[in-house]
Amino acid sequence: MSETPEAVMDDASREFLENLPELEPGKTFCFACNPDVPCFNRCCAELTLPLTPYDVLRLRRHFGMDSETFLNTHTRMRTFPDTGFPLPLLRMLEGPGEPCPFVTPAGCSVYEDRPGACRCYPLGRGAKMTHDGVEERFFIVREPHCHGFDQGRDWTAQEWLADQGLDTFNAANDRYMRLMTMVRASGKPLEARMATMAVLCLYQLDKFRELITQMHIFSRVDISEERRNAIMSRDEDTLDFALDWMELIIFGQSEGLKKHE
Ligand code: SF4
Numbered sequence: 381m382s383e384t385p386e387a388v389m390d391d392a393s394r395e396f397l398e399n400l401p402e403l404e405p406g407k408t409f410c411f412a413c414n415p416d417v418p419c420f421n422r423c424c425a426e427l428t429l430p431l432t433p434y435d436v437l438r439l440r441r442h443f444g445m446d447s448e449t450f451l452n453t454h455t456r457m458r459t460f461p462d463t464g465f466p467l468p469l470l471r472m473l474e475g476p477g478e479p480c481p482f483v484t485p486a487g488c489s490v491y492e493d494r495p496g497a498c499r500c501y502p503l504g505r506g507a508k509m510t511h512d513g514v515e516e517r518f519f520i521v522r523e524p525h526c527h528g529f530d531q532g533r534d535w536t537a538q539e540w541l542a543d544q545g546l547d548t549f550n551a552a553n554d555r556y557m558r559l560m561t562m563v564r565a566s567g568k569p570l571e572a573r574m575a576t577m578a579v580l581c582l583y584q585l586d587k588f589r590e591l592i593t594q595m596h597i598f599s600r601v602d603i604s605e606e607r608r609n610a611i612m613s614r615d616e617d618t619l620d621f622a623l624d625w626m627e628l629i630i631f632g633q634s635e636g637l638k639k640h641e
């Protein structure tokens with residue numbers, strides 16, 4: 381499987397996607413994947429699978445692990461060269477075939493919390509920020525070993541995304557993409573100290589909550605009591621705030637957050 385979370389693509393991944401056949405708006409592709417296909421589980425091995433902050437949120441919560449244990453156990457940390465943002469790759473198991481750590485003979489053991497790229501496959505999603513929001517394009521990733529195209533029903537891209545539960549993933553990933561796009565456009569990749577902060581804020585939400593308390597972060601911003609409570613109790617709200625906070629400390633201002641005067 382060629383998996384690339386669309387929101388965090390580097391130049392090589394973007395070029396790879398652009399060379400695939402495009403699924404034009406309204407057009408369909410025929411596909412089905414189930415345990416009866418002869419290639420079952422073939423795509424869940426030897427992957428370079430970058431995890432977005434929302435992917436990690438879902439997987440970490442699935443296992444009930446603290447973030448440090450999750451990152452140390454299941455990822456190899458890399459860095460985006462153009463922006464300096466952290467790039468955790470899912471660590472495949474060592475040994476024959478290098479399987480994904482979550483694949484079992486019965487399929488994906490984290491299915492309900494599997495990463496966005498696994499859900500999107502066999503589509504690749506190219507997304508870019510525009511003045512009006514996000515512009516999406518879809519590409520078909522047809523690999524020789526995959527028999528999913530030999531059967532099933534016809535899907536538009538939007539039907540496939542809805543069926544695979546991608547809406548929440550894309551919303552969170554696109555917010556992250558906006559921040560990275562801003563940093564890329566500034567021409568100033570994150571310095572080491574800020575990159576470390578990005579790991580903590582975006583990939584270690586449990587530690588970020590501790591930091592909020594220790595640094596009295598809420599006293600520095602104009603934020604409602606209701607949002608404070610949500611940030612301290614719900615991972616999705618913590619991540620949403622973390623993205624606003626990163627934007628604020630990188631650029632001195634954030635669309636979603638105002639500093640106290
Ligand atoms: S997370 Fe699940 S779907 Fe994704 S590669 Fe691993 S086993 Fe396959």
Ligand code: SF4
Pocket residue numbers: 412413414417418419420421422423424525526527528529
């Ligand atoms: S049909 Fe394609 S997606 Fe499904 S298991 Fe086979 S290779 Fe993977």
